[in-house]
Amino acid sequence: MSTTTKVLTGVWIAAVTVAAFTWLPPAQGFRNPESARIVVFHVPCAVLTFIAFMANALYSWKYLRSRNPLADAKANISAELGMLFAVLATVTGSLFAMEQWGSPWNWDPRETSIVMLMLVYAAYFVLRGSVEEKSKRARLSAAYALLAFPAMVFLIWIFPRIVESLHPTNTLFSRTGLDPAYRVTLWGFFAGLVSVYVWMFRLRLRVELAEARLRERRHSELEMEPIGAQP
Amino acid sequence: MSRSSGWAREAQAVFAKDCLLELRTRVALGAVVLFAVTSVVAAGFALAPPSGVAGDVKAALLWVVIFFAAVAGLSRVFVVEEETRTADALRLAVSPVGVFVGKLAFNTVLMWVLCALTVPLYLVLLEAPVVHWGLFVVVTFLGSTALACATTAVAAIVAKASMRGALFGVLSFPVALPPLLVAIHGTKAAWMANAGWRAAIGDIQVLVGFMLVIVPASLLVFEHIWSD
Numbered sequence: 001m002s003t004t005t006k007v008l009t010g011v012w013i014a015a016v017t018v019a020a021f022t023w024l025p026p027a028q029g030f031r032n033p034e035s036a037r038i039v040v041f042h043v044p045c046a047v048l049t050f051i052a053f054m055a056n057a058l059y060s061w062k063y064l065r066s067r068n069p070l071a072d073a074k075a076n077i078s079a080e081l082g083m084l085f086a087v088l089a090t091v092t093g094s095l096f097a098m099e100q101w102g103s104p105w106n107w108d109p110r111e112t113s114i115v116m117l118m119l120v121y122a123a124y125f126v127l128r129g130s131v132e133e134k135s136k137r138a139r140l141s142a143a144y145a146l147l148a149f150p151a152m153v154f155l156i157w158i159f160p161r162i163v164e165s166l167h168p169t170n171t172l173f174s175r176t177g178l179d180p181a182y183r184v185t186l187w188g189f190f191a192g193l194v195s196v197y198v199w200m201f202r203l204r205l206r207v208e209l210a211e212a213r214l215r216e217r218r219h220s221e222l223e224m225e226p227i228g229a230q231p
Numbered sequence: 232m233s234r235s236s237g238w239a240r241e242a243q244a245v246f247a248k249d250c251l252l253e254l255r256t257r258v259a260l261g262a263v264v265l266f267a268v269t270s271v272v273a274a275g276f277a278l279a280p281p282s283g284v285a286g287d288v289k290a291a292l293l294w295v296v297i298f299f300a301a302v303a304g305l306s307r308v309f310v311v312e313e314e315t316r317t318a319d320a321l322r323l324a325v326s327p328v329g330v331f332v333g334k335l336a337f338n339t340v341l342m343w344v345l346c347a348l349t350v351p352l353y354l355v356l357l358e359a360p361v362v363h364w365g366l367f368v369v370v371t372f373l374g375s376t377a378l379a380c381a382t383t384a385v386a387a388i389v390a391k392a393s394m395r396g397a398l399f400g401v402l403s404f405p406v407a408l409p410p411l412l413v414a415i416h417g418t419k420a421a422w423m424a425n426a427g428w429r430a431a432i433g434d435i436q437v438l439v440g441f442m443l444v445i446v447p448a449s450l451l452v453f454e455h456i457w458s459d
Binding site: 064116119120123127130131132136140142144146147148149150151154155158 | 392405449
């Protein structure tokens with residue numbers, strides 16, 4: 001990522017944040033209209049969580065087809081970023097719930113499902129930790145990610161709709177769901193967050209690749225030492 | 232003979248082999264049923280009628296017992312192949328599809344036996360207020376089948392990893408969660424006079440839909456888990 005993009009991302013996110021607090025009108029129809037501004041930050045985190053976990057499933061599938069270790073690394077990084085944004089979405093949502101519903105945690109279906117979602121990917125990390133051999137770890141965790149994927153789709157799309165929820169469900173993509181000012185600010189923040197996501201993804205990948213190179217170098221150094229030559 | 236009947240025949244052979252082994256040793260069945268009976272008796276002690284525990288709590292508890300009993304025994308089908316080092320022979324003799332379908336059939340039957348033995352005991356000991364019997368049987372049947380479908384591929388993963396016992400519970404919980412939540416919801420509906428079929432029809436649809444998704448998904452990835 002070029003320096004210009006990074007600077008632009010910083011300026012963009014700062015501008016959207018300022019707009020969210022000054023330009024954006026307080027949302028009517030809420031118990032506390034001023035605090036509803038947090039939606040602008042909360043929803044993009046939730047959407048990005050879903051995108052990251054989708055990417056995890058895609059890279060897992062790619063790994064199983066190609067057996068390319070790079071795809072495995074990318075799947076792992078996607079799961080990590082998904083977890084990060086899930087935490088952010090939970091914290092912002094919890095703050096908002098405290099203001100609007102009177103308690104930080106209500107076992108609302110969406111709150112339940114994001115906890116379950118974090119459990120799914122926590123299990124994914126446990127599995128990765130418990131297999132020593134690299135290719136085997138990649139294979140098993142990719143298979144598990146694809147098995148967990150239907151459960152994830154259920155938790156995000158189906159479960160909140162069959163159980164009664166305080167959360168709005170169809171506001172994001174319907175025409176009448178969102179005030180235009182909110183729509184612009186929300187998707188503006190989303191664009192900035194996507195840029196941050198891509199940046200973090202690339203950084204993590206570079207670290208991963210550097211570690212792999214380091215391991216390789218150590219390995220070849222060990223091999224170069226002549227066995228039995230020393231007294 | 233066509234290809235499709237080929238894997239069906241293989242699956243049948245694997246299933247028959249596992250049943251025979253189970254009848255000789257009764258390890259999986261013993262683990263699963265004893266676990267379930269122990270927890271049902273413990274729950275019965277604690278929550279017997281005078282305690283006044285609500286029906287929906289009992290519905291949730293029933294599925295918690297069934298799920299943990301399943302965790303105690305369902306991984307055995309694959310773990311035993313790795314432990315006795317027969318997995319390689321099985322890999323040579325039978326196609327991955329045949330292995331998976333055979334093992335899945337065995338686990339499903341194991342879940343049915345588990346439910347047939349412990350659910351009546353649970354109903355008697357905890358005096359569960361079943362109103363809609365037909366619905367309750369359907370939900371229990373579909374729920375236990377869905378649990379077997381969800382956890383069989385996870386069992387194959389676990390058999391390849393270290394610290395299998397602990398890992399199986401951790402890994403199967405997220406995958407088994409959707410059918411578990413829905414089965415609890417449906418069981419509550421069967422235990423309430425004013426709920427019944429109309430309240431539970433969505434649950435049944437989700438259970439069937441979940442199986443239709445998770446079994447092909449398992450088949451798709453199983454080949455990669457199974458072959459070294």
